[in-house]
Amino acid sequence: MDKLQITGSCEKFVKDYLAGVESGHNWYHISRVLINARKIYDREKRGDPFVIDIASLLHDIGDTKIDPAADGPGMVSDFLSESGASSGIIDQVVYIMNYISFRDSFSGCEARTAELDIVQDADRLDAIGAIGVARAFSYGGSRGNEIYIPGEARVTATTREEYRSSGVSTIGHFYEKLLSLKDMMNTETGRIMALERHQFMESFLEQFYREVGD
Template sequence: MCLYLCALLLSTLALSSSSGIQKAHDTLSTLLKNRNTDMQHYIDQAAAFAREQKTVSSGHDWWHTYRVWQMAKKIHEHEGGNILVIELAALLHGIDNHKFHNGDLLVGAKTAQAFLESIHVPKDIIESVYDIVATCSFKGAADTSEMKTLEGNIVQDADRLDAMGAMGIARTFAYAGYKNHAMYDPEKPYKQHASFEEYSKNDGSAINHFYEKLLVLKDRLNTKTARAIAEKRHAYMEEFLEQFYGEWEATR
């Protein structure tokens, strides 16, 4: 908004003389260049910070963050939104994940806020990123809360798409191995958790997680772009389960 007002003022002043037009153009070009330089600096710093974080599960490592970051940018190309908020939130969404902090949904957002303040990101951007990081996580099939902004919708969709398809399958088994959960136990059916507290304490098998989260995600996406991408990933997971059960029962 500030940049827009500056451009409007400069354009008005430029009307008074031909030389003013060139001066206005040069000034606006400088403003845009400085703004883009600042934005890239913030993004580079956030990427470095995210990559430095210690991870305790390969399903929630830097490369998960990287994939979410890239997908968020791809969705933004079709959906719009504030790209700085989107990139920063995507890069910081997994910091101090609640899964490894006793279900605390705010610890990651607070860490992200402190980091962004330390590199002097504008306050309004920090507030937007904080809200996204604090609320974008999947909280169980019973949770139907919605993100407040387009930027939040995009980051949440990017995160959820990484829990689908081949990547979602790989991450599910990686996390189950880390938690020492069974790959599959036909005597322990999956649950539709009634609350986040119940979901966060879940100790079911990797296969149960498909029904408790992965297969639910297709209908919980926010943007048209993400929903289109999800179709093939959802179908792939269904095909995997069919093959898995066939091999389990020795029918394939």
């Protein structure tokens, strides 16, 4: 199994798959998650860095936000098998894909792994802070969501069904999800990295409400 070759194949596969996708979930998002994951691994020294790398690269393949009908884990399993990855590596990557999403956090997972902890933290870090603000409005705009609804309840989603059907504005999404992520980090490094980003979002919201008079 040539790990370097497989990693390179993953990069090409992901770039091709995400070509033309909304900018909050395109290749640049993937590359930021990979950078975050490597930073966390370098400090935590837990898990298999190869699994962390390729799971970071492949985690959005078949995501319902991109293609609701796709079988992402199946696509990735087939791709990695054709690329020469071992069954053990494939199983670990698919496991991460099955549990990385915020919408899947309500039901929990069978067992935490170091690789899942790190890749999930890396992905969540890209959802908060300045880049998180930018991504939220990019995605909301691509779906035709309101920027802000005066008087909208500031409610945190507590079930998968609530999250999927909430229909909140982009500002509402901060309360529904983004402001919760700091306290959902799995690693000590992730928690440290999340704090500054969380504080930025709080400052952004304070300024936003001053400007709209709410």
